[in-house]
Amino acid sequence: MSMNAVKEQLEPVVVNLAWCKGCGICYSLCPTKVLSSNELGKSIVSEPNKCTRCKICENHCPDYAITVMGVKK
Amino acid sequence: MLAHLEKYFRTERLPHIWCPGCANGIIVKSLVEAIDKAGLDQDKTVIVSGIGCSSRAPGYLNFNTLHTTHGRAIAFATGVKLANPELNVIVVTGDGDGTSIGGNHLIHGARRNIDLTVLLFNNSIYGMTGGQYSPMSPQGAKATTSPYGNIERPFDICNLVTASGASYVARGNSYHTSQLTNLIYQGLQNKGFSFIEAISTCPVYFGRKNKLGRPADMLKMQKEFCISKEAAEKMSAEEKAGKVITGVLHYAELPEYTEQYQKIVDKCQRR
Ligand SMILES: Cc1ncc(C[n+]2csc(CCOP(=O)(O)OP(=O)(O)O)c2C)c(N)n1
Numbered sequence: 315m316s317m318n319a320v321k322e323q324l325e326p327v328v329v330n331l332a333w334c335k336g337c338g339i340c341y342s343l344c345p346t347k348v349l350s351s352n353e354l355g356k357s358i359v360s361e362p363n364k365c366t367r368c369k370i371c372e373n374h375c376p377d378y379a380i381t382v383m384g385v386k387k
Numbered sequence: 388m389l390a391h392l393e394k395y396f397r398t399e400r401l402p403h404i405w406c407p408g409c410a411n412g413i414i415v416k417s418l419v420e421a422i423d424k425a426g427l428d429q430d431k432t433v434i435v436s437g438i439g440c441s442s443r444a445p446g447y448l449n450f451n452t453l454h455t456t457h458g459r460a461i462a463f464a465t466g467v468k469l470a471n472p473e474l475n476v477i478v479v480t481g482d483g484d485g486t487s488i489g490g491n492h493l494i495h496g497a498r499r500n501i502d503l504t505v506l507l508f509n510n511s512i513y514g515m516t517g518g519q520y521s522p523m524s525p526q527g528a529k530a531t532t533s534p535y536g537n538i539e540r541p542f543d544i545c546n547l548v549t550a551s552g553a554s555y556v557a558r559g560n561s562y563h564t565s566q567l568t569n570l571i572y573q574g575l576q577n578k579g580f581s582f583i584e585a586i587s588t589c590p591v592y593f594g595r596k597n598k599l600g601r602p603a604d605m606l607k608m609q610k611e612f613c614i615s616k617e618a619a620e621k622m623s624a625e626e627k628a629g630k631v632i633t634g635v636l637h638y639a640e641l642p643e644y645t646e647q648y649q650k651i652v653d654k655c656q657r658r
C-alpha cells in the first residue's frame with residue numbers, strides 16, 4: 315500500500331473547519347454516523363472506520379467543507 | 388469536489404455569505420458539475436444574475452460574470468447573447484427575482500426561445516430582504532408579509548415557462564443532487580431557452596416561519612415530497628397528492644432566436 319492509500323484508509327473524510335458553518339446537514343444525513351458535531355456544532359470525523367464513502371456528506375455540504383478521499387468524482 | 392473548486396470557484400471569496408445550511412451552495416455545486424460535464428470553455432461562458440441571495444452565486448464563480456439589477460438578468464443575458472451568439476450564457480435567478488419583478492423577462496425570453504440556460508433557485512420566499520412571500524410561496528405559508536398564512540396561489544413556473552414557448556423545461560431539487568446536475572447538463576446541451584427550477588431551502592426565513600426544523604430536515608422533506616416524472620406515471624392520483632414532480636417536464640425542437648436573427652442579417656446583407 316502506498317502512503318496515500320494508507321492515509322485514505324485512516325482518514326476517509328476530511329472536514330475544512332474554516333469553511334464549515336456547523337449547519338448539521340452532513341452529520342444528520344450520514345447513514346453510518348461517521349460524523350458528529352463538536353462544541354461549536356461543526357462537523358468532526360468521530361468514527362472513520364465506519365465510512366462507506368457514499369459521499370452523501372460531500373454532496374450535501376452547502377459550504378464545500380467536506381471531501382471524501384479516494385473516490386473518483 | 389476539490390478539483391472543481393480550484394478550477395471553477397473564486398476560492399479566495401469562500402466561504403460564501405449564505406446562512407448555515409442554506410441549500411444554495413448545493414445547487415451551485417450541481418451547476419458547476421454540469422458545466423464541467425458539458426466541457427464548457429470558461430472564457431466563453433457568461434453567468435448572469437439579478438438580485439437576491441441566490442443571485443449572489445456568480446460572485447463566487449470563475450467565469451465571465453454579471454451581477455445585474457433586480458429581475459433583469461434575462462434582459463442583460465439577452466443582450467450578451469445577441470451581441471455574441473457564440474457565448475454560452477447562463478442565468479441564475481431566484482423565485483422572487485425571476486417570477487415577480489422579472490416575470491415578464493422570463494416569459495418573453497421563453498417565447499423567443501433564445502439560447503439561454505436559466506437556473507431558478509426556488510426557496511419559496513424573498514430571502515435577502517427578510518422573508519416576504521413570493522409568487523412561488525405555497526398557499527397557507529407564513530412569511531413576514533403573510534403572518535396568518537399566504538392566501539395567494541403560487542405559480543407552477545414550469546407550466547408557465549412551457550406555455551410561454553421554451554424548448555426545454557425541467558425541475559430538480561437540492562436533495563437529489565445527481566439528478567439536478569443531469570437536468571442542468573441537458574439544459575446546457577439544448578440550443579434554445581432552457582429553464583430549470585431547482586427547489587432550494589431558506590432555513591432562516593421560510594424554515595423558521597413555517598417550523599420546518601433544521602436545514603437537514605428541510606432537505607429530507609424534499610426527498611419525501613419530490614418524485615420523478617417516471618415514478619409519477621406509475622402512481623394513482625391519490626398517491627401523487629401533495630407530491631412535486633421532478634425531471635424533464637417539457638422538450639420541443641423549436642427555432643432559436645439568435646439563429647433566426649442571423650438569417651435576417653444575412654438576407655439583408657445579400658441585397
Ligand atoms: C428594484 C428593486 N426592488 C426591490 C429590491 C429589494 N430586493 C432585493 S432582493 C429581493 C427579493 C429576492 O428574492 P429571491 O429572488 O427569491 O431571492 P432569494 O434572496 O430568496 O434568494 C428584493 C425584493 C431591489 N433590490 N431592487
Ligand code: SF4
Nearest residue numbers: 334335337338340375
Ligand atoms: S454540511 Fe458542511 S457546513 Fe454543514 S456541518 Fe457539515 S461540514 Fe459543516
Ligand code: SF4
Nearest residue numbers: 344365366368369371
Ligand atoms: S461518505 Fe457517507 S459514510 Fe462516509 S462520512 Fe460521508 S456520509 Fe458518512
Ligand code: SF4
Nearest residue numbers: 405406409440514589
Ligand atoms: S436568508 Fe435564506 S436564502 Fe438567504 S442565505 Fe440565508 S438561508 Fe439562504
